[in-house]
Amino acid sequence: MHERVTALELAIKKAREKKEILLMTHIVLGYPNFDDSLRVVEDMVNAGVDLMELQIPFSEPMADGPVILRANAEALKGGATVEKSFEVAERLTREFDIPFLFMTYYNILYCQGINAFVDRCKAIGIQGCIVPDLPPSEGEEYLDAMHAAQLSPVHIFTPNTPESRMRHLSDNSSGMIYCVARKGVTGKDTAFSEDITNYLSLCKSTTELPLAVGFGVKSKEDIDYLRGKVDIAVVGSETIRVMEQDGVGAVKGFIETLVT
Amino acid sequence: MHERVTALELAIKKAREKKEILLMTHIVLGYPNFDDSLRVVEDMVNAGVDLMELQIPFSEPMADGPVILRANAEALKGGATVEKSFEVAERLTREFDIPFLFMTYYNILYCQGINAFVDRCKAIGIQGCIVPDLPPSEGEEYLDAMHAAQLSPVHIFTPNTPESRMRHLSDNSSGMIYCVARKGVTGKDTAFSEDITNYLSLCKSTTELPLAVGFGVKSKEDIDYLRGKVDIAVVGSETIRVMEQDGVGAVKGFIETLVT
Amino acid sequence: MKNSGYYSQFGGAFIPEILVPTFDELESAYLAAREDESFWQEYLDIMSTYSCRATPISRLDNLTEQLGGAAIYVKREDLNHTGAHKANNVMGQGLLTKRMGKKRVIAETGAGQHGVATATMAAKFGFDCTIYMGAHDVARQRPNVFWMEQMGATVVAVTEGSQTLKDAINEAFRDWVSNMDDTHYVLGTACGPHPFPEMVTWFQSIIGTEARAQMLERNGKLPARVYACVGGGSNAMGIFSGFFDDKEVELVGVEAGGRGRGPGQHAARLAYDDATVGVAQGYKTYFLQDRDGQMQDTHSVSAGLDYVGVSPILSYLHESKQVRFEAASDVDVVAAMQKTVRNEGLIPALESSHAFAQAYAEAPSMSPDEDILINMSGRADKDIFTVADAVDDPKWRQFIIDKAKEYSEGMTNA
Amino acid sequence: MKNSGYYSQFGGAFIPEILVPTFDELESAYLAAREDESFWQEYLDIMSTYSCRATPISRLDNLTEQLGGAAIYVKREDLNHTGAHKANNVMGQGLLTKRMGKKRVIAETGAGQHGVATATMAAKFGFDCTIYMGAHDVARQRPNVFWMEQMGATVVAVTEGSQTLKDAINEAFRDWVSNMDDTHYVLGTACGPHPFPEMVTWFQSIIGTEARAQMLERNGKLPARVYACVGGGSNAMGIFSGFFDDKEVELVGVEAGGRGRGPGQHAARLAYDDATVGVAQGYKTYFLQDRDGQMQDTHSVSAGLDYVGVSPILSYLHESKQVRFEAASDVDVVAAMQKTVRNEGLIPALESSHAFAQAYAEAPSMSPDEDILINMSGRADKDIFTVADAVDDPKWRQFIIDKAKEYSEGMTNA
Numbered sequence A, B: 001m002h003e004r005v006t007a008l009e010l011a012i013k014k015a016r017e018k019k020e021i022l023l024m025t026h027i028v029l030g031y032p033n034f035d036d037s038l039r040v041v042e043d044m045v046n047a048g049v050d051l052m053e054l055q056i057p058f059s060e061p062m063a064d065g066p067v068i069l070r071a072n073a074e075a076l077k078g079g080a081t082v083e084k085s086f087e088v089a090e091r092l093t094r095e096f097d098i099p100f101l102f103m104t105y106y107n108i109l110y111c112q113g114i115n116a117f118v119d120r121c122k123a124i125g126i127q128g129c130i131v132p133d134l135p136p137s138e139g140e141e142y143l144d145a146m147h148a149a150q151l152s153p154v155h156i157f158t159p160n161t162p163e164s165r166m167r168h169l170s171d172n173s174s175g176m177i178y179c180v181a182r183k184g185v186t187g188k189d190t191a192f193s194e195d196i197t198n199y200l201s202l203c204k205s206t207t208e209l210p211l212a213v214g215f216g217v218k219s220k221e222d223i224d225y226l227r228g229k230v231d232i233a234v235v236g237s238e239t240i241r242v243m244e245q246d247g248v249g250a251v252k253g254f255i256e257t258l259v260t
Numbered sequence C, D: 001m002k003n004s005g006y007y008s009q010f011g012g013a014f015i016p017e018i019l020v021p022t023f024d025e026l027e028s029a030y031l032a033a034r035e036d037e038s039f040w041q042e043y044l045d046i047m048s049t050y051s052c053r054a055t056p057i058s059r060l061d062n063l064t065e066q067l068g069g070a071a072i073y074v075k076r077e078d079l080n081h082t083g084a085h086k087a088n089n090v091m092g093q094g095l096l097t098k099r100m101g102k103k104r105v106i107a108e109t110g111a112g113q114h115g116v117a118t119a120t121m122a123a124k125f126g127f128d129c130t131i132y133m134g135a136h137d138v139a140r141q142r143p144n145v146f147w148m149e150q151m152g153a154t155v156v157a158v159t160e161g162s163q164t165l166k167d168a169i170n171e172a173f174r175d176w177v178s179n180m181d182d183t184h185y186v187l188g189t190a191c192g193p194h195p196f197p198e199m200v201t202w203f204q205s206i207i208g209t210e211a212r213a214q215m216l217e218r219n220g221k222l223p224a225r226v227y228a229c230v231g232g233g234s235n236a237m238g239i240f241s242g243f244f245d246d247k248e249v250e251l252v253g254v255e256a257g258g259r260g261r262g263p264g265q266h267a268a269r270l271a272y273d274d275a276t277v278g279v280a281q282g283y284k285t286y287f288l289q290d291r292d293g294q295m296q297d298t299h300s301v302s303a304g305l306d307y308v309g310v311s312p313i314l315s316y317l318h319e320s321k322q323v324r325f326e327a328a329s330d331v332d333v334v335a336a337m338q339k340t341v342r343n344e345g346l347i348p349a350l351e352s353s354h355a356f357a358q359a360y361a362e363a364p365s366m367s368p369d370e371d372i373l374i375n376m377s378g379r380a381d382k383d384i385f386t387v388a389d390a391v392d393d394p395k396w397r398q399f400i401i402d403k404a405k406e407y408s409e410g411m412t413n414a
């Protein structure tokens, strides 16, 4: 076993003992407003979600596609701040017994001060962070702080990532690895097929950390395909799309179709 | 006396025996139409005009100001042609016993053929021509033809013309010299003053031909000013302006104010 | 005034008597300048510091390959300051105006290029400036009018005649006969009374002198053919000047074929046989005129070629068969322009696009060993309204409609 | 990916993991090109045949005299093909794209200059091309959009965020993370992740290298001050590059002062103290952002300076006091532009006019023995709609209203 086992990794391993594949979902904090964020998380947890990514909105979400991009913008327009995001996240970790991760862009951390940001995460019970615009080479201060706090900095594997770099990313990660299933931004369809299987075997061979797969996962079929291949399926944009189309109340039903 | 005395010069000298200053007027043939051209000439002659310039319309009357320019354009738009201009001119020389001159631009002569044009002038009783865009240096063929036909090629003196060139122009002219009273194009006001007197003395000293003065002559006062200084006062644009403002019938009355 | 400035039967100076001393003065100043080597040096200096001479020669790699046949080169007069070869002429005449001690310049303009160039030169030299422009051209070339006015020039919309270039020339002469003492008339092309055709050609010969040397340096040989569009003829005379002594170089002047043959449909004085010899606007040449000698209406998609007359020197070179004349139709011209934009990233003015159209038509049947050279007399920024109409761009129309709404509302609110 | 591309604390490459190999490839290609002398030679060749490099230096004789004080010189990047210094960068990156064997280019654009330049390069090199442009900028720079489309480029109007330059950059990155295999992102300024700031500066350094030699040759001495407008910073880095080793030359960067200090009123990241250090769009620099790190709206009369970030190299040069930063207000900029047009016949782009405004403010208090040099990064043809509005030209408004009427009628008839 590798040296930096975190609470997140342990929680994942424990949950996996009972389930062949876990479900991680994603919301943008403050979208459409903070009350709805709370309600959606409650519904998701009740529907059987195992982990959650909470995105702190940023004005320039470079790696996100149209759905999450708009959710970021609307949240900010509605007055979302980093402070409010922390407050809501704190309530969520208190009320729900699943691991929560922050997903956000580096400038949010940078403007809070890296150490202050990580300390706050620790204090409010956030278990890890995904910062898609922060490669390890730029993130020394962040990595040091996360490791020191025994939190999980989660890095991303992509179909473009060479094996050697996967190892490098793994070395700098804790908790899990997030594998994006294809090129592009969040929120577009992915064809789950042979190619992906090969890619996921490569991912697995380069890290001992649990693997999550996201980008384009949106149905029970997608999850069934991933079952046995990885530890976690990540459903991101699709839940926002459901919420936008059918209302906040529809999310629970949607999640239930995925986990049964 | 100079060598090339023409019928025009003789006619002018004869008329001057009876009058201190002669009046030459100007019309654009075919403006507003050929019938009106005929009527206006009749009125003018009856009112006491001594000579007339008949302008054959041209599409590019470079030396004319806005009034005559527009008259040229309207005449052409109304269907005026060189042939019709000749025909009307022939009728006029037949009906009225005053000297008529053609005024037009060189392209009209050039396109008819210079000799053909001059022969036709001779045949229909036109006594001379004023071609403002044809300096003697460009007009050898024209001058030869005119002189051979004993017609009068009339050249123009201007306030810019040096004495030596006045002599040169005079040498190439017959009938009379046309002195423009100021710089610019036809149809603008001229201040008849000291300057002009000096200029006219210079003109007189360089030629033995009768002098006509035009450009901006438009009232009895102007003519009175010129009396004793030159042989002919030329009223051009002003008659067209009167015709446009008060109708063809008003021209006679206007001319009468000038000659009484 | 001597009886000079003839090219075989063409040319001359058919000017109102009042301008005779002015032309004498101009001719003397011009001849003195030609003899004074420092004048040409000053001219070269200003053209290489205020504009970017020598303008380069570009090779059209993609179209050469696509069309097959001759290798296509382009002389880049579009890179000149103000975007056309007109700069060469105005800066030259500007220096001459200074020499003559005059303080005001006037000019006619068709496409607006010469107007902008003259207004620019006037701003640079501190002259007062009035530009005459046919009202019809004012309407189709508003961007150029805007810039002329920004330069401090007075732009007079000429509502006489056909309201195009020839009428603007007449009006400029009308101004000149009133103001010749302090005013120089910066005629914009190789037309008009002597010494204009020769003088304008002299200033524009900088194009041909450069181009010949550049082609030789680049390829070790001369082009087989040189193409230039012909409005009044100044850019054509400019580039052809470099090659008159090279019998192996065929010179091709391309006129505005407009909508095809027949009066009022085009502005091809030499390529078609609708024009006859006449005298107007101070010089003798082929004009599109009726039998009486009245100028006819002309048509071209490009304002700068939409003119009844043509350089007397080109009429002579036509008769002596030293230059071959062709006409390119509006439709082919717009297509050639689009082809050039899309394949080479160059945006030739609609005027210049006439030369491109003819070159593209001929290149495929030539040998790959041969080079051809096109004079890109200007760029098409000024033509955006015309081109947008020609390619019928709905987005442009919508943009203009929205902008107009904004303006109309602004007006009612104000 | 090495931890490189830092200038003191600024710079870096904060990129999505999926682009890491693409950036590695780009950095290698860039470094290989820098070491290969033939690459720079090829670059110089294309810039001197397809554009008109070396661009000249012009002396502003009239304004030097009027203002008194320092003699004013202008580096004429407006004479470049497509009308701005942007050509230098895109042609360089075009050559690099060819080297990398890619077949498609994408770019962001604000003023539209970089979009036109990229579309032009793509037409010339035969690449597919997509341009991202904020919807707000599409509206204010329609002529440039028109030409991009004529070149065959797809122009995508970005309706996210503030609908200006920064949003166009985000969208371009979103395209790139999907299409990196065959696509190169031609970033238009000296910003973004490493190696862009350094690479764009390298290509633009052609301006400074030429300018230094030209000033020396002309005056036997260097200018006392060099002025450049600063949007992303590429033209400034380009001209400043020539003078970094000359301690006696003061470098002045001029930002968009807009309507004055305060959030949303301007785009001055370094001259005012409204900006703070942050990380966005892949690099660390001063951004106009709130305390949370959310980017703020910016304002400038010139689309090309209307940007939240600034070259990390300039942030470094600001902190190390090697460059002085100033801001010019919209009103002063339009006035400086008009002064330049009217007195010198040069039409600086609104962006470039910022540099002119600052230079005009400072020149009078300098000694006549001193020279100053302004980088005229581009010409204002593209700005006609903006300038016509700024100077409130009723004739232009009427022209647009008439044209719209014509179009509306054409539509109903059709």
Ligand SMILES: Cc1ncc(COP(=O)(O)O)c(C=O)c1O
Pocket: C084, C085, C110, C111, C112, C113, C114, C188, C189, C190, C229, C230, C231, C232, C233, C234, C235, C236, C303, C304, C305, C349, C351, C352, C377, C378, C379
């Ligand atoms: C770009 C351009 N090319 C050509 C012409 C035609 O003039 P010329 O035949 O004198 O070169 C014009 C006239 O306006 C022009 O603007």
Ligand SMILES: Cc1ncc(COP(=O)(O)O)c(C=O)c1O
Pocket: D084, D085, D110, D111, D112, D113, D114, D188, D189, D190, D229, D230, D231, D232, D233, D234, D235, D236, D303, D304, D305, D349, D351, D352, D377, D378, D379
């Ligand atoms: C003419 C011109 N100058 C300057 C700029 C600003 O860019 P940079 O600061 O990179 O030179 C632009 C950007 O569009 C521009 O078009």
